[in-house]
Amino acid sequence: EAGVAQSPRYKIIEKRQSVAFWCNPISGHATLYWYQQILGQGPKLLIQFQNNGVVDDSQLPKDRFSAERLKGVDSTLKIQPAKLEDSAVYLCASSLVWGDTEAFFGQGTRLTVV
Amino acid sequence: GENVEQHPSTLSVQEGDSAVIKCTYSDSASNYFPWYKQELGKGPQLIIDIRSNVGEKKDQRIAVTLNKTAKHFSLHITETQPEDSAVYFCAALSNDYKLSFGAGTTVTVRA
Numbered sequence: 060e061a062g063v064a065q066s067p068r069y070k071i072i073e074k075r076q077s078v079a080f081w082c083n084p085i086s087g088h089a090t091l092y093w094y095q096q097i098l099g100q101g102p103k104l105l106i107q108f109q110n111n112g113v114v115d116d117s118q119l120p121k122d123r124f125s126a127e128r129l130k131g132v133d134s135t136l137k138i139q140p141a142k143l144e145d146s147a148v149y150l151c152a153s154s155l156v157w158g159d160t161e162a163f164f165g166q167g168t169r170l171t172v173v
Numbered sequence: 174g175e176n177v178e179q180h181p182s183t184l185s186v187q188e189g190d191s192a193v194i195k196c197t198y199s200d201s202a203s204n205y206f207p208w209y210k211q212e213l214g215k216g217p218q219l220i221i222d223i224r225s226n227v228g229e230k231k232d233q234r235i236a237v238t239l240n241k242t243a244k245h246f247s248l249h250i251t252e253t254q255p256e257d258s259a260v261y262f263c264a265a266l267s268n269d270y271k272l273s274f275g276a277g278t279t280v281t282v283r284a
Contacts, residue, residue, distance in 0.1 A: 063216070092272075099276075099277070100276055100277070101177075101179075101262050101264075101274030101275050101276050101277050102217065102262070102274050103274070104271060104272065104273075107270075107271075114270075115269075115270075115271060150216055150217070152216070157270055158205075158266075158270050161207070161219045161222070162207075162219070162272065163219075164209075164216030164217045164218065165216050166214070166215055166216050167215075167216050
């Protein structure tokens with residue numbers, strides 16, 4: 060079974076630039092999550108999709124972050140404009156259903172804003 | 174929302190000894206408690222989980238205990254091996270299906 064695919068693996072941008080991350084979840088998984096993991100901290104949920112609908116985006120800084128999951132499969136997370144404090148690893152995860160089932164994580168995209 | 178606290182932040186053990194990581198949570202309605210292991214450059218991977226109707230669960234050298242009254246749960250690794258060295262995260266799923274993570278414990282197993 061293929062895992063959660065993310066790209067790019069690394070990205071370095073200057074502040075005020077924009078960046079986009081891509082995620083392909085495990086086939087058949089209805090729920091998709093984007094997490095932000097700042098160095099030395101646990102993952103923090105940014106947004107959660109059930110199929111192509113948003114079920115929670117309460118911790119997404121909507122003035123600069125956006126995410127979409129067209130057709131209920133792949134997803135993209137965008138930051139525009141980026142700030143220095145956005146430097147982190149952005150993890151995508153998916154699970155079969157919404158709720159208390161195992162979430163499978165991708166390797167993440169390490170973003171450095173300079 | 175749910176608040177998960179995890180201790181210790183770092184743990185160094187001799188190979189063959191046991192390691193224990195403890196977590197507390199704030200939302201009494203939380204009902205699912207997974208533990209994740211994260212190796213350098215990789216995403217977190219589930220190693221064991223426990224639901225609120227169970228007090229203890231064991232899988233080979235790994236065990237998890239849950240005390241719902243006190244709102245804390247623990248991970249126990251016995252007979253530690255060098256490959257157990259990693260960052261471990263506890264998490265709690267609240268009744269609105271949000272998974273909140275602890276800050277992580279860096280475990281180092283000394284050969």
